[in-house]
Amino acid sequence: MNSSLQADCGRCFGLCCVALPYARSADFPLDKDGGTPCRNLQDDFRCGIHEHLRDKGFKGCTVYECFGAGQKVSQNTFSGLDWETNPELAKEMFDVFPIMQQLQEIMYYLTEAVNLNETKPILHELEMAIGEIEELTQRSASEIKQMNVSDIRMKINELLIRTSELVRAEYIHKKYLIKRKPSDLIGAKLQKADLRGANLRGALLIAANLKNADLRKVDLIGADLRDADLSGADLRGSIFLTQAQVNSAKGDAETKLPVSLTQPNHWLRVKVK
Template identity: 80%
Template sequence: MNSSLQANCSRCFGLCCVALPYAKSADFAFNKESGTPCRNLQDDFRCGIHHQLREKGFKGCTVYECFGAGQKVSQNTFSGRDWEANPELAKEMFDVFPIMQQLQEMLYYLTEAMNRNETKPIIQELNVAIKEVENLTQRTASEIKQMNVSEIRKRINELLLRASHLVREEFIHKKNPLKGKTRDLIGAKLRNADLRGANFRGALLIATDLKNADLRKADLIGADLRDADLSGADLRGCIFLTQAQVNSAKGNADTRLPVLLTRPSHWLKVKAKLKKPSVN
């Protein structure tokens, strides 16, 4: 995947730590309003507890993905001028950031779709769409703020749906173990299920038991995988799965992930905790 579609915090002015609000919950240790710097943000715009986020009560931060919007807004849109040294730019910068995040997310999915062998029939359309959205990300801050992102997403989603169909085509007509229910699956027991080519677009898979499930070539765009158990599951070849979604789930060393995604460190920590101490 293009590195410009991955967060590079060293080139960002901590925008997700300032622009976005959050409420005290299981995901965040305290309340924070939009435009207010998180108390963990340091003077160099880096997180002071980055390697202890889960332990400190900030699991929500570990499952957020800007898709490179942070560095693009910081370095391109505002030419390296930060909100702290230039407070007159702060509000506009914070307004632009979530819009840029959506544009970058669209680019992420389009790029993934274009790199799939199954989508060759629509490769030219995907390429055109990528250039279109990339051009939108290069607009001025005032122009970006005026964009109708919902309309852009609608058009791009139509193309992503076609890409999804092409990827899943060989499995679309197979027997569906879910009996058509693929949206609200909170806490569902799907251990060992054959879910190849399933359509989980926007599905609620919170705390779903997917141990040893076969999810190859499933569409997981926007699926909520918080605390879903992917231990031993096979996600190779699935489409539109992001690192943030993987980070929000549970898994183990036997979970098979797409090539471009990495095994979260907290999966390995869980394994270490479960390991019995040696007996002398």
């Protein structure tokens, strides 16, 4: 995957640690308002407990992905001027960041799509779309703030659906023994299930049992995999799966992931029962 679509915290002004709010929950030990620096943010804009986030109760930080929006806003949009020494820029910078994050996420999916062998019939359209979204990310802060990302997503989603259909073509008419709708798969028992080529876009798979399931060629865009058990599951060739989704799930050394993704450290430290 293009490195510009991955977070480079060393080139960012800790934007996710300041701009975004969070509430006390299973993912965070306390409340924080948007625009307020996290208590763990250091003077160099790095996290002081980065290696111990889960142990300290900041699980939510480990499953967040900016897709490179942090460094793009910091270094491109605001030309290296940080919010701390230039407080007059802070609000605008914090407003731009979540919009840029969405644009970069769209770029992530399009870049994955353009590199798939199955998408040759729509390759030109995908490449055109990448150029259009990249141009949007290069605009001024005031222009970015006025963008309607929902409309942009709707337009790009048509291409991503066509990508999904091309990738899943050999399984498109396959019947799946899933008795519940994708929106209602919380805690579903799908261990050893043959789900090859399934469309699980936006599926709620929270705490689902997917041990040793076959998830090859599955569309997982927007699927909620929090605490889903992927131990021994095969996700090779699945599409639109992000590192953040993987980080939110459970798994083990036997879980097979797409080559662009890595097994989280917590998978290797804790043996899933």
